[in-house]
Amino acid sequence: MIARRIARFFDERFGSNAAVRYFMVKVYPDHWSFYLGEFALYSFALLVATGIWLTFAYVPSANGAYASVIALSRATPVGYLVRQVHHWSAVVFVAAILIHMARIFFTGAFRKPRELNWIVGFTMLVLASLTGFTGYSLPNDALSGAGVRIADSVALSVPLVGRWAADVINGGGYPGPLLMSHFYTIHVYYLPIAIAGLLSLHLGMLVYQKHTQFERDPAHVVGRRFWPDYALRTLAAFAMSVAVVLVLASSIEINPIENYGPYHDWTILNPAAPDWYAAFLDGALRLGPSIEWTFFGHPLPAVFWPGVVLPTLTLALIGAWPWIDGHFTRDERAHDVLVPAASAPIRTGAGTALILAGFVLTLAASDDQQSRTFHLSVVWLVMIYRYAFVVVPLLGGWIAMTIAREIHLRRVDRGREPERRVIYRRNAQGGFDEEKAQSI
Amino acid sequence: MIRATLILALVFAGGAATEAARHASPAIVGWLGALTFAALAAACGLSAKRLHAPDDLTEPREPHGPSHLEPLPQDVLSRRGVFGRIWGLALGAVAILGVVPFVALARRPSPSGTAWFPGARLVTPDGKPVRVDELDLGGVTTVFPEGHVEAPLAATMIVKVEDGLPIAAPGREGWTPRGNIAYSKICTHAGCPIAIYRRASYQLYCPCHQSVFDVLRAGKPLSGPATRALPQLALDVDAHGYLIARGDYADHVGPDDWWSTI
Numbered sequence: 001m002i003a004r005r006i007a008r009f010f011d012e013r014f015g016s017n018a019a020v021r022y023f024m025v026k027v028y029p030d031h032w033s034f035y036l037g038e039f040a041l042y043s044f045a046l047l048v049a050t051g052i053w054l055t056f057a058y059v060p061s062a063n064g065a066y067a068s069v070i071a072l073s074r075a076t077p078v079g080y081l082v083r084q085v086h087h088w089s090a091v092v093f094v095a096a097i098l099i100h101m102a103r104i105f106f107t108g109a110f111r112k113p114r115e116l117n118w119i120v121g122f123t124m125l126v127l128a129s130l131t132g133f134t135g136y137s138l139p140n141d142a143l144s145g146a147g148v149r150i151a152d153s154v155a156l157s158v159p160l161v162g163r164w165a166a167d168v169i170n171g172g173g174y175p176g177p178l179l180m181s182h183f184y185t186i187h188v189y190y191l192p193i194a195i196a197g198l199l200s201l202h203l204g205m206l207v208y209q210k211h212t213q214f215e216r217d218p219a220h221v222v223g224r225r226f227w228p229d230y231a232l233r234t235l236a237a238f239a240m241s242v243a244v245v246l247v248l249a250s251s252i253e254i255n256p257i258e259n260y261g262p263y264h265d266w267t268i269l270n271p272a273a274p275d276w277y278a279a280f281l282d283g284a285l286r287l288g289p290s291i292e293w294t295f296f297g298h299p300l301p302a303v304f305w306p307g308v309v310l311p312t313l314t315l316a317l318i319g320a321w322p323w324i325d326g327h328f329t330r331d332e333r334a335h336d337v338l339v340p341a342a343s344a345p346i347r348t349g350a351g352t353a354l355i356l357a358g359f360v361l362t363l364a365a366s367d368d369q370q371s372r373t374f375h376l377s378v379v380w381l382v383m384i385y386r387y388a389f390v391v392v393p394l395l396g397g398w399i400a401m402t403i404a405r406e407i408h409l410r411r412v413d414r415g416r417e418p419e420r421r422v423i424y425r426r427n428a429q430g431g432f433d434e435e436k437a438q439s440i
Numbered sequence: 441m442i443r444a445t446l447i448l449a450l451v452f453a454g455g456a457a458t459e460a461a462r463h464a465s466p467a468i469v470g471w472l473g474a475l476t477f478a479a480l481a482a483a484c485g486l487s488a489k490r491l492h493a494p495d496d497l498t499e500p501r502e503p504h505g506p507s508h509l510e511p512l513p514q515d516v517l518s519r520r521g522v523f524g525r526i527w528g529l530a531l532g533a534v535a536i537l538g539v540v541p542f543v544a545l546a547r548r549p550s551p552s553g554t555a556w557f558p559g560a561r562l563v564t565p566d567g568k569p570v571r572v573d574e575l576d577l578g579g580v581t582t583v584f585p586e587g588h589v590e591a592p593l594a595a596t597m598i599v600k601v602e603d604g605l606p607i608a609a610p611g612r613e614g615w616t617p618r619g620n621i622a623y624s625k626i627c628t629h630a631g632c633p634i635a636i637y638r639r640a641s642y643q644l645y646c647p648c649h650q651s652v653f654d655v656l657r658a659g660k661p662l663s664g665p666a667t668r669a670l671p672q673l674a675l676d677v678d679a680h681g682y683l684i685a686r687g688d689y690a691d692h693v694g695p696d697d698w699w700s701t702i
Binding site for chain 1: 696
């Protein structure tokens with residue numbers, strides 16, 4: 001009743017009911033894997049909600065940061081809980097983005113016309129990781145402080161501009177007096193606002209271009225209406241993601257900084273390992289060659305290769321994938337129908353290889369602990385991981401590709417998958433024209 | 441059923457609020473919160489199920505582009521030259537001005553070198569000076585220059601080895617009074633503190649990336665990603681039997697960058 005009166009109020013002034021109707025009757029394809037992105041969305045909402053609350057308590061200064069976080073945790077159980085929820089939401093946020101991205105990748109949802117949305121989503125992954133890293137560092141505890149120190153040395157390693165960039169972040173040489181307040185501003189304003197902007201763009205493009213689907217009807221969206229079917233489903237997804245994060249936060253303690261103590265540049269924990277989504281970078285630093293070249297007296301530190309070059313190349317590869325994919329499949333058409341992972345064996349193999357490479361590096365980030373458990377020397381483990389970094393992705397990618405191809409062929413045999421035929425026709429010039437396939 | 445789950449959600453939420461007000465343990469408050477949202481999720485799911493909505497509704501997809509437009513009206517065409525490429529320079533100017541505030545954030549780092557100076561007593565982090573015979577064999581401690589505890593990059597580690605042990609460090613004779621050897625505690629790889637001394641093999645070990653340095657051979661890296669030796673601090677003993685530094689480190693302390701002189 002009240003809702004109806006509010007709707008009429010706005011409709012008389014803006015004619016808004018037409019837009020509301022448009023969104024209410026809009027049809028969305030339905031599949032469980034389409035909710036992965038929503039888990040990311042809702043954990044971001046939870047991050048913003050808990051994060052704003054945490055700014056009440058946090059003191060962004062080198063001396064005040066650790067004490068303020070400890071005081072918050074001790075003052076009230078809710079303070080401690082909110083901090084745990086915030087950190088766990090960050091973990092779920094990054095994990096959900098990665099899984100969502102894998103779904104997009106393996107089903108070919110990034111293809112034309114959605115390449116830009118891939119770029120936007122991929123940028124959000126990078127920003128989410130950076131937000132996670134700066135937030136993880138804000139308590140200025142012994143563990144995160146070491147991570148910042150490592151990040152600082154990676155920034156320093158960039159030729160020419162490295163020292164300047166590190167000084168901007170530090171507000172002077174390391175550990176700069178303004179480090180915490182700069183991280184605070186970056187973590188609380190720049191990055192979340194950028195993510196929120198990109199998120200709007202992401203969803204805007206999704207609504208405008210319409211969601212992809214598995215049903216093989218390129219001319220229609222096949223699914224359920226937003227109101228009330230999809231609205232209820234997405235509300236359930238929201239409540240579910242909050243419930244999952246709350247269960248994690250109240251059962252498994254994350255980042256117990258009370259046990260770590262405050263940061264000093266002369267103390268450290270052993271073993272020291274970062275949050276899981278940054279672990280592949282730490283693993284790369286451990287495996288990186290111990291080579292320092294000098295150019296006309298200017299050193300190029302060893303951390304430059306695993307710390308700057310490797311992630312930059314990886315990110316460039318991921319960002320450019322829609323175009324690489326389009327180039328190799330010689331495909332310039334727009335697609336709205338998804339491809340099962342098995343029907344694109346090379347793409348599936350490439351994606352598997354990339355995931356395995358990240359997995360090997362992540363494992364390498366705890367080689368010191370494995371050395372203790374398995375009584376192997378770290379030097380040996382580093383050697384093993386260096387080979388594994390090359391062999392495991394190649395082998396795993398090849399196996400995934402072979403399995404995918406086999407599954408696809410069997411599906412074709414059973415008539416469940418259309419056989420892709422390429423038809424050539426002789427043209428007037430005497431050459432051959434490829435006839436455009438009619439299916440997806 | 442839906443009504444029951446919603447009532448349950450209310451009960452759980454009320455419970456969470458009560459427990460939080462009573463300063464109960466965070467786990468109890470958190471679990472009650474989780475149950476609230478789980479009940480809400482169940483209510484939404486059950487409602488969605490009850491709708492029995494057809495799942496094969498369709499909506500036509502429009503082609504994604506390109507648009508097919510009439511040619512621009514003549515009046516627009518004739519004046520289009522106003523926005524030539526040269527206006528890209530204006531964007532460049534705005535972009536440069538946008539970067540200026542960030543450039544300004546970079547402060548000149550403190551002059552190269554650390555707070556160590558000739559004659560500086562070695563003090564522990566709580567400010568206690570260290571005597572030459574203070575450490576037991578195989579002992580290790582962190583020191584700073586007196587009056588500069590916690591100064592950046594000044595953190596130093598003294599290791600006590602057998603007096604008279606052959607130390608292969610040409611040009612550094614007499615730097616290690618009574619077997620006290622001092623190295624920078626900041627790893628030359630990525631700046632982590634070298635926190636661990638393996639006394640059996642006279643090695644310093646960095647827990648971040650497992651670089652290992654040789655105490656008896658001028659701090660040279662033995663394994664791991666580090667490429668440069670740990671800078672060694674030349675020690676001496678003052679008239680009262682306390683360890684002092686002969687001066688600042690001769691080598692660059694901490695990780696390298698393009699502009700560091702090594």
